[in-house]
Amino acid sequence: MLRSSLALVVTIGLATACGAPPAAAVAPPPVAPLPAFELVETVPVETTLDHPELADAADVWLAMINGARRSIDLAQFYASNHQPSRLEPIVAALEAAVARGVRVRFLAEQGFVKVYPDTLERLTRAGAAVRHLSLKGVAGGGGILHAKYFVVDDRDAFFGSQNFDWRALEHNYELGARVREPAVVAGLAAIFAADWARAGGEPVPAAHVPPPRGALTLVASPPDLLPAGVAWDLPRLVALLDAATATIRVELLTYRADADGAPWDALEAPLVRAARRGVRVELLLADWSKREKTIAGLQRLARIPNLAIRLTTIPVWSGGFVPFARVTHAKALVVDDAHAWLGTSNWEKDYFTRSRNLGVVIDDAALAGELARFFTTLWNSPYAVPVDPDATYTPPRIE
Numbered sequence: 001m002l003r004s005s006l007a008l009v010v011t012i013g014l015a016t017a018c019g020a021p022p023a024a025a026v027a028p029p030p031v032a033p034l035p036a037f038e039l040v041e042t043v044p045v046e047t048t049l050d051h052p053e054l055a056d057a058a059d060v061w062l063a064m065i066n067g068a069r070r071s072i073d074l075a076q077f078y079a080s081n082h083q084p085s086r087l088e089p090i091v092a093a094l095e096a097a098v099a100r101g102v103r104v105r106f107l108a109e110q111g112f113v114k115v116y117p118d119t120l121e122r123l124t125r126a127g128a129a130v131r132h133l134s135l136k137g138v139a140g141g142g143g144i145l146h147a148k149y150f151v152v153d154d155r156d157a158f159f160g161s162q163n164f165d166w167r168a169l170e171h172n173y174e175l176g177a178r179v180r181e182p183a184v185v186a187g188l189a190a191i192f193a194a195d196w197a198r199a200g201g202e203p204v205p206a207a208h209v210p211p212p213r214g215a216l217t218l219v220a221s222p223p224d225l226l227p228a229g230v231a232w233d234l235p236r237l238v239a240l241l242d243a244a245t246a247t248i249r250v251e252l253l254t255y256r257a258d259a260d261g262a263p264w265d266a267l268e269a270p271l272v273r274a275a276r277r278g279v280r281v282e283l284l285l286a287d288w289s290k291r292e293k294t295i296a297g298l299q300r301l302a303r304i305p306n307l308a309i310r311l312t313t314i315p316v317w318s319g320g321f322v323p324f325a326r327v328t329h330a331k332a333l334v335v336d337d338a339h340a341w342l343g344t345s346n347w348e349k350d351y352f353t354r355s356r357n358l359g360v361v362i363d364d365a366a367l368a369g370e371l372a373r374f375f376t377t378l379w380n381s382p383y384a385v386p387v388d389p390d391a392t393y394t395p396p397r398i399e
Contacts, residue, residue, distance in 0.1 A: 033077045036181040037216055037362070038153035039342075039370050041163055044314050044326060047171055049377055054370075057162050057366075058086040058169045061180055064152050065093040071103045075133075076164040078112035079119035085166035091119060095126040103129075107196055109145040110134035131199035135356065138198070143222060143354035146196065147344045148176075154352040159252075159358060160330075161344060167325035171317060175251075175330035175374055177342055177360065178315075182255075183210045184360060187218035190227040195356065206384045215364035217352040221281055221345065223353045233343065234266060240335050241270035244279045249334040249375045251284045252346050253327065257297050257371050259349035267347050268301070275306040282377055283309045286328045291391040299389040309387040313396070314377060323399045328378060331359075332371050340368040 023353040065072060072094065081087050102275040106123055110132040113120065123231050124130045127234060135143035149159035160176015162168040179185065179329060190207035197204045205371020209229030212218065219233035220226055248271065263292040275281045289311060302309045314326040345351040362368055378384055 001361045011157035034180060036179065036214075037360075037367060038178045039367075040158070040160065040174075041178045041278055041374070042169055042172055042176055044171050044317075044361055045226075046175055047058070047173075047314060047316060047383070048182070049381065049383075051374065051377065052354055055219045056169075056327060057160075057174065057176075058090065061090050061158065061169075064150075064158060064178070065097055067156075068097050068102045068152045068366060070153050071105075071389065072152050073105045073107075073189070073196070074148060074164065075107040075145065075192050075195060076148055076150075076162065077109050077144070077146050078118040078165070079106070079108060079123075080163075080167070081122075081167045082166040086169040087164070087166040089266045091284070093182045094123060096128040104151065105129045105131070105192075105196060107131050107133055107145070107192065107199055110136075111144060113396060131196060133199040133356075135198075135354070138225065143350070143356065145356045146351060147191075147220075147356050147358050148323075149186060149344075149358065150193075151189050151192060154187060154189055155223050156180055157212060158189050159188065159344065160342065162329075165168070167322060168329070170361070171314075171327075172327040173312075173314065173328040173330060173378065175332055175342065175371075179216070181216045183212050183223070184216050184218045186210055187220075187227065187230050188313060188358070191220060191230065191358065193357075194225070194227060215362060215367070217356065217361040218361075219341075219343075219361055220356070222354050222356070226354065230354075233345065233357070233359055234339075237267065237341060238270050238331065240333060240339055240361070241267070243339070244274050244335045246279060246336050247334075248274055248279055248281045249284070249332075249373050249379075250347070251328070251330050251332045251373060251378070252283070253286050253329050253331065253399075254289055254294065255285055255299060255347040255397065256294055256349075257301075258293075264308055264349040266349070267351075270309065272301075272304060275304050278306065282375075283288055283307070284328070284375065284384065285309065285311055287311045287396050288327060288398060290395045292395070293380065295393050297389075298387050302387045302389045310384040311387060312381075312384045314383060332375065334368055334372045337372050338365045338368050339363055340371045342371065 340362040345357040
């Protein structure tokens with residue numbers, strides 16, 4: 001750098017001495033600001049579902065972790081790695097972050113620790129702090145940590161449908177978001193701090209999340225475990241559905257309008273109301289919904305005018321059957337192509353009333369349009385087939 005500076009001074013001096021005017025300084029090109037909200041996908045290998053304009057989760061995760069300077073806080077349903085896989089470089093990057101002095105904390109759902117212990121033990125050996133969260137007896141009992149998110153340096157965050165699972169980066173149709181909007185990041189950090197304390201048997205720290213600014217609003221569940229300033233997601237979803245005037249598009253792994261054998265229509269009722277007032281309602285679900293207790297409700301719902309349901313099937317990978325994978329796993333809602341929600345919840349009662357989940361409500365037509373295109377790609381693909389109200393379905397192999 002010093003040598004380059006001296007060369008520039010000499011060049012200008014010679015030009016001036018020869019009577020030529022000094023060259024004008026060239027301003028560096030402007031640096032485009034990073035987006036406050038960026039959709040990030042995973043596309044199953046060997047499918048035609050890719051969106052070239054969307055970044056891949058494996059690349060985004062690696063860049064975020066490699067860019068961490070102070071802290072990385074991860075809250076995940078579980079951690080399941082496989083070698084080789086797209087998750088392996090990310091686990092290695094977390095180990096490298098610890099080695100360069102970054103504080104890494106990993107919070108996992110207690111119920112899956114014995115099922116998938118290896119990656120958590122590996123991170124512990126590397127020097128990361130690992131805790132296991134149990135919400136049993138809390139928030140009505142029986143709840144789980146189902147959210148999937150992480151926060152880097154309290155300024156950069158990721159959330160979405162992708163579990164910390166090698167299959168979520170290779171074999172599933174997933175959607176998440178990298179977010180830098182300060183109020184959303186602060187809200188995620190506050191949720192993590194509270195759950196980290198719960199997992200450690202410590203007092204939950206007081207927190208007040210700044211109010212949302214602009215088009216992005218963090219929402220979460222369950223309602224009795226929310227930091228001040230974070231709204232419960234279920235009422236916000238109902239409000240979005242009830243405000244629809246033209247279209248409702250919902251994409252999920254699963255949807256059910258009952259719980260523990262009893263009806264639960266908190267989300268089904270507004271869907272039906274919308275269809276009956278002439279709104280086109282489209283519900284896109286994985287073929288895991290062909291299970292007996294789920295498909296009957298969908299077949300009943302499919303008989304309602306203006307309400308269309310399609311089930312998706314991702315072909316088996318050429319390398320063989322992959323358990324708990326080859327599935328459409330995104331969780332999103334788009335209303336009138338102008339408003340949207342992206343989250344971690346399937347639409348079943350427990351996800352909203354007892355378990356830890358979260359999402360962002362989006363009041364921006366451009367972002368809602370991106371979500372709509374993600375939905376439409378799958379809806380119009382050969383992988384999606386309408387539900388037949390009179391058919392007899394056989395559940396797919398899952399494990």
